[in-house]
Amino acid sequence: PSPLLEVTNLVTHFHSRTGIVKAVDGVSFALRRGEVMGLVGESGSGKSITGFSIIGLIDPPGRVEGGSIKLDGRELVGLPSSELRGIRGKSISMVFQDPMMTLNPMLTIGTQIRLALEAHEDVSAAEGRKRAIAALRQVRIPEPETKVDFYPHQFSGGMRQRVAIAIALLHRPKLIIADEPTTALDVSIQAEILVEMKELVAELGTSMIWISHDLATIASIADHVCVMRSGKIVEAGPVLDVLTRPKHPYTQSLLDALPSRAKPGALLARGAGTDAAPPPRLA
Ligand code: ADP
Structure with a gap:
C-alpha cells in the first residue's frame, strides 16, 4: 500500500540580510498508516521546520523552496493557502510544545x-x-x-x-505532528502524556510524527526514527536498529550523551515500540 505521507527532497530556507539559513536541506522519508515516526536531533537541526513545512505554517522570511510533500498521494507543496487551511486541523494537525499555541x-x-x-x-x-x-x-x-x-x-x-x-x-486527522509536546511539562506529567498520546493514536489508527531532542522519549513511542542534523536526515530506520546499532557517528554521539540508565538496552528493555511503557527519566 502507498504510504500516508511521502516527503521527498524537502528544502525550506529562511532568508535574512545576513544570508540564507538552510533549515531543512533535502529531507526525504515516508510514513505508513498507523505508524509513529520519531524525528530526533539537537536543537536547531530542523525538526520543527520540517513539521511546520508539512502543515503549511512557514511564513516569510521562511519558504519551502522545493521538494514534494504528498498526503495520501496529494501534493501539498504549492497548494494555495486557502486549500491548505482546509487540510490543516482536519487531515493533519499539530500539537506544540506550548499548548497556548x-x-x-x-x-x-x-x-x-x-x-x-x-x-x-x-x-x-x-x-x-x-x-x-x-x-x-x-x-x-x-x-x-x-x-x-x-x-x-x-x-x-x-x-x-x-x-x-x-x-x-x-476531526480524526490522518496525521498528527507532535512537536516536543511533553518537553515543557513537569517530569511527573511527561510520562503520563506520552503514554496517553501513544494509546490514543493507536486506538484511533492515527499516524504520528513525534519530534523530540530526546532519544529516550523517542525510544518509548516511535516505531521508526529519523535522526536529523543541520537540516538533513543522517540516519533512519526501525527504532530498535537505530538505537542499538547506530550506523552514523552522530547517532552514536547522541547515544553516548545519554546517562547510563537511559542507554538503549535499558530503553528498549522497557518496551520501546511495543506496549505503552513510561519513558525512563533523564537526570
Ligand atoms: P529544531 O526544531 O530541530 O530545534 P528548527 O526546525 O526550529 O530546529 O530550526 C532549524 C533552523 O532554522 C535553525 O537554524 C533555526 O535558527 C532556523 N529558523 C527557525 N525558525 C526561523 C525563523 N523564523 N527565522 C530564521 N531562522 C529560523
Missing part, C-alpha cells in the same frame, strides 16, 4: 472546541458542547461537564496540553 486565553475551552469543529463541519451549539465534553473525556480530563466552561488559565500545564491534544484529535 493552540489555545485562546480569552475563550472557554467549550467555545474553542466548538469553533474548531465549526471550521470544518456544521454543528449546533448544543451538539458542539456535547462534542467538547466527549473530547475532554477522551483525553482523560476529569469532570469534563464542568471543565468545558473553564478558561485555559484555570488548567494546569498538563491539563492544558491535554486540551490541545483533544483539539488536535477533534
